[in-house]
Amino acid sequence: MQQAKDSRQYYTKITTHVLQEMKLKGEKIAMLTAYDYSMAKILDESGIDMVLVGDSASNVMAGHKTTLPITLDEMIYHASSVTRAVSRALIVVDLPFGTYQGNSIEALHSAIRIMKESGANAIKIEGGEEVVGSVKRILSAGIPVMGHLGLTPQSIHKFGTYVVRATEHDEAEKLVKDAHLLEEAGCFGIVLEKIPADLAGRVTAEVKIPCIGIGAGSKVDGQVLVLHDMLGITTKFSPRFLRRYHNLSEEIKGSVSAYIDDVKSSSFPNEREQY
Numbered sequence: 001m002q003q004a005k006d007s008r009q010y011y012t013k014i015t016t017h018v019l020q021e022m023k024l025k026g027e028k029i030a031m032l033t034a035y036d037y038s039m040a041k042i043l044d045e046s047g048i049d050m051v052l053v054g055d056s057a058s059n060v061m062a063g064h065k066t067t068l069p070i071t072l073d074e075m076i077y078h079a080s081s082v083t084r085a086v087s088r089a090l091i092v093v094d095l096p097f098g099t100y101q102g103n104s105i106e107a108l109h110s111a112i113r114i115m116k117e118s119g120a121n122a123i124k125i126e127g128g129e130e131v132v133g134s135v136k137r138i139l140s141a142g143i144p145v146m147g148h149l150g151l152t153p154q155s156i157h158k159f160g161t162y163v164v165r166a167t168e169h170d171e172a173e174k175l176v177k178d179a180h181l182l183e184e185a186g187c188f189g190i191v192l193e194k195i196p197a198d199l200a201g202r203v204t205a206e207v208k209i210p211c212i213g214i215g216a217g218s219k220v221d222g223q224v225l226v227l228h229d230m231l232g233i234t235t236k237f238s239p240r241f242l243r244r245y246h247n248l249s250e251e252i253k254g255s256v257s258a259y260i261d262d263v264k265s266s267s268f269p270n271e272r273e274q275y
């Protein structure tokens with residue numbers, strides 16, 4: 001029987017070269033988001049391959065409706081907390097909305113601030129052809145760049161809805177072309193968000209760099225989920241692609257009400273819990 005491939009047994013540090021090797025070997029890449037020290041430490045100790053300090057922090061940490069309001073300073077704060085916790089996983093940080101679009105010099109400065117002030121390993125930007133100039137300029141400073149195609153949440157006001165992208169021929173062909181352009185520009189990987197599984201499979205087969213899917217089916221090189229969604233800390237967001245591994249929101253509520261009961265009944269602290 002063939003042994004399942006598992007990077008946890010081979011690699012003590014995940015780099016962009018390791019990710020490339022994993023794609024070649026057909027080993028799946030596991031990625032999750034994290035925004036703070038404690039959670040990032042748990043993920044790293046569990047053997048996650050990649051940690052994404054996503055701009056989804058805008059939603060799950062700050063309570064905004066979209067990813068647009070989060071600032072570069074806030075992303076650097078989250079990223080710095082994560083880098084202090086992680087020793088093995090590759091840490092990728094999103095360039096937030098308004099810090100790279102339409103200006104490759106500004107994109108470079110934003111990427112440099114993230115790398116210099118947080119100690120992350122790479123940055124991620126959304127878009128295809130329109131961001132190729134920025135990708136090249138950021139790479140010229142030696143900063144690894146990850147692309148992001150399909151449903152790109154920073155463009156939500158253009159899309160108008162969070163439905164599956166690239167279901168029509170023209171948009172699908174543009175996405176394939178964009179993936180090739182990002183690869184040629186030097187991206188080390190691409191996130192494919194909420195697109196049909198067959199299209200994601202086609203892109204994954206055509207490009208040599210790892211493709212990490214979220215709502216993009218199983219024919220990709222790896223998967224990413226938002227940590228708070230997969231742990232059931234957030235409860236309202238329930239797309240079909242989301243597998244919930246826990247119902248932490250209920251568990252936390254149970255623990256907090258038990259604590260409140262104990263405080264109100266004076267059963268906490270007891271004799272052993274005081275000096």
Ligand code: KIV
Binds near residue numbers: 226
């Ligand atoms: O910000 C984020 O969490 C992301 C993932 C959805 C891929 O970009």
